[in-house]
Amino acid sequence: MTNFGQTGPEVLQTRPTFWRIGPVGEVLFYAAAVLTVVWFLWGVYSRFARYGAGEPDHAARLDDLPGRIARAAKQVFTNEKQFNRDFVGGVMHAFIMWGFLTLLIGTTILAIDMDIWTKALGQESFFQGAFYLSYSLVMDAMGLLFVVGVGIALYRRYGLRMDRLWDRHNDHWDAFLVWSLFLLGVGGYVVEGLRILGTGFPEHETVSFVGWFLARVFQMGGMSESMATFLYPFSWWSHALLAFGFIVAVPMGKPFHMISSFANVVTNDDKAGKRLPSIPTDLDHTNAEDIDDFSWKDILDQDACTKCGRCSSVCPAKASDRPLDPRNVILDLKSYREKLDAGETEQKPIVADGGDSVIDAETMESCMACMACMDACPVDIEHLTSFTRMNRQLTDEGELQPSMQDVFQNVMQKDNTFGDPNRKRADWTEDLDFEVTDAREEPVDYLWYVGDYPSFDDRNKKVARSLATIFEASDVSVGILYDDEVYDGNDVRRVGEEFLFLEQAGTLVDSFEACEFDTLVCTDPHSYNTFKNEYPEIDFDEFADDPMMEFDVEGFWNRRGEVEVLHYTQAVQRLVDAGSIPLSGTELDYTVTYHDPCHLGRYNDEYEAPRDLVRATGCDLHEMPRNRANSFCCGGGGGGLWMEYDEDPKPSEERLREALEDTDAGASVEKFVVACPMCMTMYEDGRKTGDYEDDIEIVGLSELLAEAIEARGVTVGDSSTEAGESAPADD
Template sequence: MTNFGLAGGEVVLQQEVTRPTFWQIGPVGEAMFYFLAAVTVVWFLWGVYDRFARYSAGKPDHAARLDDLPGRIARAAKVVFTNEKQFNRDFVGGVMHAFILWGFLTLLIGTTILAIDMDIWTKLLGQESFFTGAFYLSYSLVMDAMGLLFVVGVGVALYRRYGLRMERLWDRHNSWEDAFLVWSLFLLGVGGYVVEGLRILGTEFPTHETVSFVGYFVALVFQGVGMNPEMATFVYPAAWWSHALLAFGFIVAVPMAKPFHMISSFANVVTNDDKAGKRLPGIPLDLDHTNAEDVDDFSWKEMLDQDACTKCGRCSSVCPAKASGRPLDPRNVILDLKSYRESLDAGETDSKPIVADGGSGVIDTETMESCMACMACMDACPVDIEHLSSFTRMNRQMTDEGALKPSIQDMFQNVMQKGNTFGDPNRKRADWTEDLSFDVTDAREEPVDYLWYVGDYPSFDDRNKAVARSLATIFEAADVDVGILYDDEVYDGNDVRRVGEEFLFLEQAGTLVESFEACEFDTLVCTDPHSYNTFKNEYPEIDFEELADDPMMEFDVEGFWNQRGEIDVLHYTQVVQELVQAGNLPLSGTELDYTVTYHDPCHLGRFNDEYEAPRDLVRATGCDLHEMPRNRANSYCCGGGGGGLWMDLEEEEKPSEERLREALEDTEAGPAVEKFVVACPMCLTMYEDGRKTGGFEEDIEIVGLSELIAEAIEARDVTVGSSESASESATTADD
């Protein structure tokens, strides 16, 4: 595009600062382009509609997924556009995805702006093009710069997938769509620069096109290898159409293949339940309810989870069950369900059980038994897939069919008959108090500030009884008004729910809540993080009115319990931290001098974001605390959750053994670590076992945090006593 002007009395040719659209394409080509674009858009819209319409066949979801929709969209936009979850445990992956996302969005926005100018502003509205001058220069600079980041990002993705062959990116669900996504994006990015370079060379390097620095460089490369403007002009239409058809093909593939994750992942983040995993969905009480007999038993959100999966393998890479050699791979479970649903919809396969033994179902029972319910997969997932909801649904189906291991069924029987997982008479629940030099208040008989739910393992397991006694000693030293339920305490039901026995969980909850309501107290304090999570996040959601007419539910509770949080529910580390900070336990921070490391329990840390209280308490004892590489939200499960405590599973290496190896080899202190500190009775049990089976008995000691604090209190008392004796002796000598 040119115009004429005067300079020193001479007529000179000036180039307008813009670029020709549909250069060398012609009217017929332009018409064909618009026809194909219309078909592509219609195909895209219909395909996306069809994908989302399929979710309507799923069951309603338990959670309110669309409440405060503007706020949800804003949160999802923050998560997606900042790429914050992509940086979790993988900085390079985060940078790579940010380059791809922002480069892609910039190119998409730039193409849209160009379409508005060509098709609406000039042709439809008859206005003069705004694609000129300073706007065009700014546009070209931004598009070239962001397009370069896009190509670099996709290039890194190609290198990680095909050069490094990162293990987590390859599995049996890899298919043509994975290669199509990454290669089509790369070719679109590179192809755009090829087309731009040919145009710049064909128009003989307009001066203002230097702002398109990548395209200008490509044009110089073409010129350097012998291409002249005439050749570039001749080749340009073929390159342009190749680029356009690839773009149309990519758009058509969006609702059909992996590119759909660009839509489904955002929708998944929008509909996320921020308490997913820490609270499990309830089930209808009607006898016709089925949990996972067929694919449409899954909720619409669980189907969306399946479609949102990008096969990135982050969940699999952090799964302790997979790392231990168990048959669980969280990604493959989600993708197996998706593949089965799609094959049914396409009529390509016959119906079969969702979960069954010996490979006869979509998912094998042993796979689901392997899950530790640690929620590491959900924490690592960048698109908020809620694995535990689907896993629990299948566990409930296994329970319905009696397909659980005998050891788990024995545990169920113990809980039903005795009220605890050990099968011991429940009247012995408080026998651990007999070795104390003081009495523990019976909360059934008098009001207390703190009602202490001791839990099964601290009540019946010999090793964990020491934890209960040490915590009682701490409360006594702090002069805390605390009481227990004695033999009215029963198992809280956390793990039976995660294994799939929902009705037994409800029975235990009702029995316990009935006991809670018969007592006067302000705060409920728990020894076990599993109990803490259940009381805090799950009990308040149970509508006990619905259970009132069930003859199996032998308790008298009306409505909800603690639905509005009238009662504080705390883990003991939070309570003891408050006592130390308030001066009730005046530890100087010099009582002990052990070198220690601390293990974050899943249900305290990853489930409920409590990381500081235990660490503050370790430091308050004077111990030298060294963090393990996998700590806080990245902590590695002990292997006891999800019923693992009661199952003997084949493992290449127990999670507890791997964790102790990490403590002794990968911490900064290495073999100098003397004590492995835990704040969970189940963790204590699993690590004591791993210490024996892994051959670490001579290398490290497993201690409960309450035991460490009790030892510090004793050391303080000895020091204070010695100081007082010395003072008295000095006074006597002076006299």
């Protein structure tokens, strides 16, 4: 028998396995291990089998599976999304994940040595010498990071009591997960410390520095070697049974997120939210009458939720005291599904206006479709897909605000959201000193989709005229559709009116195909997103025989990206960079801040073109704390522009407060620059209701550019100024 208390070169550098456990204990351990693994595998299989009851998903989720797994592994192992907006949380999760994985791998290596390498294959154990010493050092070091990480989690949850970690869906599983992990980590060191003390402090065990430290603490506390030997089996079995209990619990509750979250990242749709799933033309189709109307990916989303509250903490609707909490919507659906499957509740409507439903209609009406929740989610939950499914159900049942119903009527009858005669769509051009080309009559470089608000809203007409002035000052030909332009349908789709969206899309694509142009340019980021990401997804052939769909489009439009789609900031940036619009970067000297529109920024990752243009005018740009992907929504998306809410403060008011109080320039900010007509409308309203009229001016980026061009002394329409030639500046 090896004397583990000796020192010197003759001592075998390893540790005893099943020390003080005995043959019977070893048999019991293996029996429990087998039962645990069987239970775990059956539980995991049952959870994944449940997803099969959901509807097929609209997106290709398993194409290029090796590539998907590699991308998911990178995201998970680097913890890149965990660090987003929460550095401490990122460090905490990295410590827990890498510590847990190291301990799991280490335990697996030990099992391979004991059960396969030595017992099954009859080879000499490799769990000794340099390998053992390296193993022990790494396990102790990573285990310590694991305990520190779980300790931070305990402090944030129970010490700081972070608001976003507590809500109505907190239950015993939250406590079980964090405390069981903590006890597993600490318990492993206690077992190690008792063994080191009980075997007489073998010299080579100093590499197990945490266990060695605890053994010394036990010794200084009066524990003898014989006492440690006596206590060791009890601590060993406690640790083993807790480990088995944790593994058994994985498929049963919150610990399952370690599996479902990775699966969710693997199967994510990188265009989720920016393109919504279409619905079949089958008249028997239902959107959200039953929990199994949701797709298998929607149900996986529910299981992947870790209750971290990151989505809730960035939601502008929740910040404005609207009834929406993105986390609770996902978890309400999950809770209902689990209770229904267990026979603990009766079937009820998924979403309805009042009454006994899983989700209330007012909750869904509160969503601004800003995608902040999806951007913040570390496990790629696609909230907006589930939300849209429920909005479509409400639309089918006619349970929407009257103001929204009026918008639907306006679009159906007048082809615009204002309800004005569509023949007046281009009346805004009458105040210009030049004529805007009719793209229906002659070829153009840019076909400019002006949009509803720049066409009919008085404040946004100024944005349209300034953008027309910019284009006229360039060397490209730009034309519009005049009264053949109709509403693009983006926001009514997000409210749930799918067929009205399809009708508008078909009518508009008919007009596009009747024109000759190279690039489609949009004033509104909402239009830009829907033309770029949603119109190419529509198979118009499906609606060829539908008498309600009065268009002649066949097949797909722009399926392969033959037509380039740009937001006006991208198009103008190209013109400035090419010298077609002469700016020196010194024309204006305002102190400004810029607001990222959700549909341009979070939806389509365009952050730099607008900023480059602001700087090109000479303005001093100061960023708000929430900028780029973290930008705060104006409140106008998802139909918010047309709905009535009792909220305080409004998202627009909060954003203006941030501009004036939280930027480096503070109250010195003169102009709040926007690049979206809906943002313009919401912030002009917020400036009045928030009493900011004397403090800051809302200005469209195109208006700023037009002013800079005028200050440069460029005469719009003057052919004597050639492309790239700078006109003289005013003195």
